[in-house]
Amino acid sequence: MSRVRFDALLQEVGPRLVHFGTHRYPISPSQRLAVTLRLLATGDSHQTVAISFRLGKSTVNSIFKETAAAIWNSLHNVVLKFPTKEDWQRIAREFWSYWNFPVCLGAIDGKHVVVPSPANSDPRALPGTDTIVPPVFVGDEAFPLKPNLMRPFPGSNLDHEHKIYTYRLSRARRIAENAFGILSARWRIFRRPID
Template structure:
């Protein structure tokens, strides 16, 4: 049986080994070298500004919206995205919105978006989370479900006059967003495509204005339209 002194020595050696292991993986840089020239080389300060000034068509393809629509959206969500920092210059609301819209327009990985904008992966994750909440807070006021029979009839009339669709009260579309299965949730989010997902669904009128939205329905619904029934 080990003596008291031998046990103390073993504990000291173990603590020293753990301390070395922590120091090994300790961050060596406050900012990575490839991120230090972000404003000079990243997409927002170079490519996007060039498209805004000289190629609006490419800007539209990049963000799925025109420069003027981008500015209008920024005016709505900008106050929610403004940050202050005592340590370093924060990412501007304009760039935060650009990161979020590019992610939504392409469905690209967060790591790829991080490299394109020369931001840290964790920073992009935080931006997407905060910007999504900001977009919902700023835009939910523009979603106005019809509340009277005459409003529904007006939508149906517009569909007939503008698109030659009779007796139509809305255009429906949606998407299964692939996700990891939530803890202890069984097959609630397991969809017919063989993946776990949450459902995004929207209904718009004949003039492209949203009238109904359903966000976060479980992916096990065999049809996106089932989410509308659940609303």
């Protein structure tokens, strides 16, 4: 992370990281942010980061929890806002346009995360038909087949229609694999189990 980006992030979250108390030498917001970013970027243990910053392990634990919460509270409405009805409709149009997969709201992969279905998600007709289907997410073979979660057909001995479906679903699903690949390359904490 460049110094300019670090400073911009510090300006956003720094006010939430100021501690007033009885500590003789309070840990500055910039050091708190640096500790948290080091944990996220390297995936190192809290003990390793504590040694490199000359802090106690329990201090690093509390710094990480407080700073991660401060980052979330400061930025979630900007970087990870919950989609509106119009956003869901745009996403479904883009999946159809880019990947030829209709009525799809997203792709999931890698980390198994519980995702609630969007409120008031209206079923739609498949393009060019009168067949009404609920909006879906697409995933790989590791996910269960559900009314709102589609996965490829198993096996390799598929008829033509099933092969086309599996090919289109796999194309649409790859964006999640690519996103997680980029995410884990940048933030190595995603390469190991997260407690």
